Amino acid sequence: MKWGRFIAFLLMAAVIIGGTAGSVTNLWKSVPLGLDLQGGFDLLYKIEPLPGQQITASGKQALLQAVNNRVNNLGTASPIIDLEGTNQIRVQLAGAFDQSNARKVIGETAQLQIYSSAKIDKKTGQVTGPAGTLLATGNDLKSNAHWVQDPNTGENEVAISFKQASKWENITKQFYQKPIYVFLNGKLLTDPVIQEKMYTGDSVISGPTLNSVQACNQLAYSLNAGALPYNLSLESQQSVGPSLGQASLKATLWAGLAAIVLIFIFMIVMYRLAGLIADLALVAYGYVTVAVFDGMHVVLTLSGLAALVLGIGMAVDANIITYERIKDEIRNGRSLRSAVKIGNKNALRTILDSNATTFIAGAVMYWFGQGDIRGFAVALMISIIVSLLTAVVLSRILLLTFTNSNVVRRPWWYGVGKGVLKKDEAKV
């Protein structure tokens, strides 16, 4: 027995178990969870240009920026906003928030238009749409709109200022003592009568719908974020209530844990001490994979969790392939130590080939998939790489160190059956 090797082995085992046990809960908490696990929604919009307008790359970037600004105003954690295909934009928001408000804020354009006159329904006297000339739009405003309160009446208002003070000055001159019509997204917001000429370009807008601080803030945000360069139409959406996500996560986590414990027991029963070493490597696999998810900011979804568990299967497979090879070599009459060495060597190529093919499947899923499938593919590819490192490299180092320490000599400890064992013990 070589104490040095054995102590080295014990040290490695202690580092793996201690390191994992010490930080796994913190690590787990910092992995961002997908919306199916913590609730949230996934919106896919089609980008629709106005008639005669073309979708351009720079226009799409501007759109992305505008949507980004709007989403940031919602204050949800880690939103994901991506252009997809040639004319789609996907917004994913996780967590608990007011979903119907969010849908409104993101999708609705804040087209502010000031017209010289309006169509008026003769029967009701209601304004039905803009008419006359377009005097100014939201694009003429600086992005510093904010909520203010009229010092005299206490009414909620949105303060705006024009980029060119002269433009507002001309309008107020032209419409002095006359009404102008301010439309938001084609709906009349307010039709104030110009009371005085304004020279600074600063003004306020108010109206019956701007009756709360919240409503004013929302309009101010939308104005500041700028009008969306294109119209958006909602193509598909998926929303998950926060409590539903929590329940799924809990159930899946417990099931995953139970599966892992059973696999651990199975490996120990089948391969005894070698199985125990495989289990150690599996612990490292789980830990490193979650750490990589965390480091790469991979959002963990239910299917990602499934990929993680499948990865455990692949990591176990790598160990099984190796151990079966070792058993073959022992049956062929090799000594335990050389069987471990040769078995490892022979198994490596098989493991590499079989993992490579699965990796190819993962890469294709990544290229062609979207949403959930993409998440799954990323999780699968990470799992394969980590499993190659832990179930091949780490497991091999552990097994070789342990075997070289000569603590056990009977091949029985490596899962070799009885008949072979007797023959072999005579040789040792």
Add this chain to the structure above:
Amino acid sequence: MKPKFDIIRLSKWFFLLSSAITVAGIIVFATLGFNLGTDFKAGSRVQITFAKPVDQTKVTQMFNSIGLHVDNTALTVGGVQRNVAIVRFPEIISGAQQDKLEQQAEVSYFGKKLPTAVQTVDPFVAAQTARKAVYSVLIAAAFIVVYIAIRFEFRFAIAGIVALLHDAFIVLAAFALLRREVDLTFIAAILTIVGYSINDTIVIFDRIRENLKIVKPKDIDTLKQLVNRSLWQTMSRSINTVITVLIAAIILYFFGGVSIRNFTFALIIGLVSGAYSSIFIASPLWVVWRGRSLKGGKGKSSTKTEPV
């Protein structure tokens, strides 16, 4: 090591079995079609989780109250405690309707807001998703063929791909037969099975390749013996691996979240089929093909039965 029984000699029967399943699958596709989820069929899908088993009439009434008509076949009940209602609508539910459902209807019919998931898909997106899914399976298969052809040989690649398409097909047939919903996670499952099945096949092919280096078979019988031996040499690995992965899949199926149930169900069928096809279809198929160039190969292996 002596083969326990001659797998290759019996391969005719396995080909026959797989062909029968394939024919049955085609009949099922033709007559029943798939139960497409909203990912592939435009419309909306609402999933509501209750504390108690679902009261179907009450759920139907609730949707009617907000102006949504529930068809007879549109409501399915799931979950271990039969407490999850999944309702499908051919139309797209508007944001306003969704708000009404979550904020008013649920409260007035069931006393509180319930955990609800809503999914709506535009017809265009649905078609696009379906197309992408089919492409990704085919492209994955093509890349895998290239890889195996480079690392092994072309014949191995084709035999392996036939086996994996066989597995994907069996899972599709099972879903069509059991009327299970085909959604995006199902596609992820099919792709996982494709990856797993080829993984399993490669391990056996690798052993055959290794044994071919030791013995160079001159006639078909030696080749058959060699493949038989390779199959039995890798048998305990094949069985142990599929057992460990099956443990995980079965536990996740019964106790994991409801939303991955389809995924794990597909995985379970695919894993069993993958292990079966790797041993009983892929290698025998290779023997038939490879054997043609050997002495005595032409007469005996004229069977052209391909399982897919």
